[in-house]
Amino acid sequence: MPYLFLGPWLLGAIGLTVAPMVVSLYLSFTDYDLFNEPKWVGLDNYARLFGDDPRYLHSVGVTLRYVAWSVPLKLVLALAVALLLNSLRGKGQAFFRSAFYAPSLLGASVGLALAWRAIFDTWVDTPDHALVTIVLLAAWQFGAPMVIFLAGLQQIPRDLLDAAAVDGAGWWRRLWSITLPMLSPVLFFNVVLETIHAFQAFTQAFVVSGGRGGPADSTLFYTLYLYERGFTEFRMGYASAMAWVLLVAIALITAVLFRTSRYWVFYGDGR
Amino acid sequence: MKAHKTVGFMLCTVLAASACGSGSGSDRAEIRFIWWGNDDRAKVTNEAVRLFESRNPDVKVSTSFQNFQNYFEKLSTEIAGGNAPDVIQMDYRYLNEYAGRNVLLDLTPYVGKQIRTADWNQGFVGSGKLNGKQVALPLAQNATTIVYDPKLFAAAGVAEPKIGWTWADYREIAGKIQASTGGKIAGSTDFGGTEDVFETWLRQRGKALYDNGKLGYTKDDLKAFWQLSKDFRDAGATTPAELVTTLNAGAEQTPLGKKLSASEHSYDSLYSGYNAVRPDELKLGPYPSDNKETLGSYRKPSQLISASARTKNKYAAVKLIDFLLNDPDAGKILGANRGLPANLKIREAVAQNLSGANKVVFEYEKSVDAKLGDAPAAPPKGDGAIYKLMQRKHEEVVFGKKTIDQALDEFWRDAEEALK
Numbered sequence: 197m198p199y200l201f202l203g204p205w206l207l208g209a210i211g212l213t214v215a216p217m218v219v220s221l222y223l224s225f226t227d228y229d230l231f232n233e234p235k236w237v238g239l240d241n242y243a244r245l246f247g248d249d250p251r252y253l254h255s256v257g258v259t260l261r262y263v264a265w266s267v268p269l270k271l272v273l274a275l276a277v278a279l280l281l282n283s284l285r286g287k288g289q290a291f292f293r294s295a296f297y298a299p300s301l302l303g304a305s306v307g308l309a310l311a312w313r314a315i316f317d318t319w320v321d322t323p324d325h326a327l328v329t330i331v332l333l334a335a336w337q338f339g340a341p342m343v344i345f346l347a348g349l350q351q352i353p354r355d356l357l358d359a360a361a362v363d364g365a366g367w368w369r370r371l372w373s374i375t376l377p378m379l380s381p382v383l384f385f386n387v388v389l390e391t392i393h394a395f396q397a398f399t400q401a402f403v404v405s406g407g408r409g410g411p412a413d414s415t416l417f418y419t420l421y422l423y424e425r426g427f428t429e430f431r432m433g434y435a436s437a438m439a440w441v442l443l444v445a446i447a448l449i450t451a452v453l454f455r456t457s458r459y460w461v462f463y464g465d466g467r
Numbered sequence: 468m469k470a471h472k473t474v475g476f477m478l479c480t481v482l483a484a485s486a487c488g489s490g491s492g493s494d495r496a497e498i499r500f501i502w503w504g505n506d507d508r509a510k511v512t513n514e515a516v517r518l519f520e521s522r523n524p525d526v527k528v529s530t531s532f533q534n535f536q537n538y539f540e541k542l543s544t545e546i547a548g549g550n551a552p553d554v555i556q557m558d559y560r561y562l563n564e565y566a567g568r569n570v571l572l573d574l575t576p577y578v579g580k581q582i583r584t585a586d587w588n589q590g591f592v593g594s595g596k597l598n599g600k601q602v603a604l605p606l607a608q609n610a611t612t613i614v615y616d617p618k619l620f621a622a623a624g625v626a627e628p629k630i631g632w633t634w635a636d637y638r639e640i641a642g643k644i645q646a647s648t649g650g651k652i653a654g655s656t657d658f659g660g661t662e663d664v665f666e667t668w669l670r671q672r673g674k675a676l677y678d679n680g681k682l683g684y685t686k687d688d689l690k691a692f693w694q695l696s697k698d699f700r701d702a703g704a705t706t707p708a709e710l711v712t713t714l715n716a717g718a719e720q721t722p723l724g725k726k727l728s729a730s731e732h733s734y735d736s737l738y739s740g741y742n743a744v745r746p747d748e749l750k751l752g753p754y755p756s757d758n759k760e761t762l763g764s765y766r767k768p769s770q771l772i773s774a775s776a777r778t779k780n781k782y783a784a785v786k787l788i789d790f791l792l793n794d795p796d797a798g799k800i801l802g803a804n805r806g807l808p809a810n811l812k813i814r815e816a817v818a819q820n821l822s823g824a825n826k827v828v829f830e831y832e833k834s835v836d837a838k839l840g841d842a843p844a845a846p847p848k849g850d851g852a853i854y855k856l857m858q859r860k861h862e863e864v865v866f867g868k869k870t871i872d873q874a875l876d877e878f879w880r881d882a883e884e885a886l887k
Binding site: 229230231232251318321322323406407408410411412413423427428429430432 | 536537539540543544546547564568569570708709710711851852855858859862863866868881885
């Protein structure tokens with residue numbers, strides 16, 4: 197009986213996630229053009245990725261730069277706004293929380309990216325600025341981490357902060373010595389989540405660059421290049437290999453983040 | 468426990484019943500027809516399809532359309548998913564890409580029978596053939612052209628494009644226009660990244676984009692072409708770098724559509740798009756050419772129509788294709804929306820009753836017809852990738868990221884890779 201109730205989820209998880217992943221792993225070792233039977237080519241796709249495709253390495257560079265800029269920027273903004281809202285207790289906090297969250301609700305929407313494209317018209321069309329606009333677009337959608345930060349801030353016992361104030365600690369001192377350590381599990385959660393999201397960014401870059409990763413490949417995100425290889429050049433085996441490399445890379449980076457967390461994340465239970 | 472079982476049983480019964488309910492009730496053949504285009508085209512195409520349905524009550528046609536940018540991505544996904552549309556609008560550039568992968572139905576047995584071609588230019592029929600197989604039929608004809616704003620030409624006191632003008636003339640004229648607007652409006656739109664322009668220019672020099680599936684030109688040819696585009700930039704006769712990326716967008720986003728340029732290389736079949744954003748302001752003229760004999764432009768199938776190799780209703784699909792190509796009433800509805808109709812009788816009938824954008828297109832084609840060549844064989848697999856590659860490498864040159872020689876080497880390596 198329990199399996200009957202688990203059934204719908206289990207079917208979905210196997211049919212829509214596990215099975216396609218297994219198939220794509222298989223395809224990554226083949227030459228597959230979408231229409232005809234895949235041909236087994238062993239590790240060829242992987243070898244070409246790293247040995248014979250400068251554009252691939254370029255797309256890795258663009259993506260890393262995007263992650264390195266957008267994640268910290270977005271989190272700092274989210275934290276700043278959360279601190280601001282937290283100090284507003286009761287005084288319209290709910291309203292401003294919704295207002296700041298709104299851009300994120302529209303986040304993945306094509307319409308918003310189109311509007312962004314129109315606003316930053318000439319920036320988007322110059323190679324040195326195009327990536328900056330996409331980073332700004334991402335940072336502006338800080339709503340989700342902001343709401344999580346806010347919830348975390350409200351969990352911090354007030355007496356700790358009050359006691360510190362009585363002892364003469366200023367605002368910065370309280371932030372640094374009490375708020376941030378108490379908030380570190382939430383911060384850690386946000387860093388992991390936003391990093392993973394940033395690696396998978398697609399919609400904004402696709403829309404802003406008109407699907408091409410241009411101008412002059414300056415916004416050729418990893419996912420965009422994957423899409424181009426798979427769906428416009430019919431190299432689905434190659435695209436599958438790219439997807440698996442991305443998956444493994446994200447898993448590794450997440451593992452590293454978890455490893456470092458023991459040095460800076462404070463769970464308050466003496467660990 | 469018992470209650471759960473009862474509910475579960477009832478649920479299953481309901482699901483099973485509804486599954487049955489949606490089963491087939493009629494004998495009507497159902498086919499799906501997709502194309503790319505805009506609302507304008509959708510309106511006339513759907514009207515023609517409805518007429519087809521009223522004449523053939525045993526066939527039901529469902530239709531859908533996309534813009535060109537997303538069309539082929541959607542199509543390839545649908546075909547790969549085993550959900551191929553039955554009747555497919557095709558692009559010359561992608562013909563080999565799809566037919567070479569055995570996705571398109573061989574229409575050879577139907578040509579001249581169920582699909583009538585007696586009133587066609589037979590050379591034009593052949594443009595839908597690959598390796599002796601008729602994998603598509605051209606829907607309409609178009610040709611490369613210069614779209615321009617005559618007011619700006621007049622204001623600068625320069626001559627409008629006419630047969631016999633050269634690239635040097637163009638550069639000089641464009642430079643004067645740009646100077647006369649104080650540099651606010653460019654004299655021409657930068658063309659160096661557009662493979663269609665490169666092809667026309669190559670043909671003026673007696674060469675072609677492809678020769679038996681290999682590149683039909685040398686590094687020096689492309690270098691000279693990029694140099695030509697650079698000469699325009701150096702002479703202050705063309706658009707600035709940040710407008711170079713807008714060329715693959717719709718007419719409303721191109722420099723000419725946005726009134727940032729006075730003239731632009733394009734196809735005459737796109738004129739109705741330009742006319743929608745700049746009504747009655749623009750004209751069509753011939754390409755500049757340094758060769759007295761030819762303009763380099765040719766009778767190109769602007770779009771083709773194919774059937775899926777996996778269609779379950781070959782008969783209905785073929786019938787719809789013939790109807791769209793050869794029925795006089797369908798011809799009347801479709802007009803010159805996709806370019807000049809392929810069926811010459813229909814083309815004549817449409818020409819009798821012209822207005823607006825259709826008229827401009829027809830008159831342009833008439834004025835250059837004597838100088839137009841026949842279409843070359845469809846480009847090989849990989850041309851889609853090379854098209855984008857040329858754009859990208861040219862952008863890198865324009866933005867000063869690469870020298871022409873560096874871009875050329877990289878272009879060559881990647882282009883040969885794409886053709887493998």
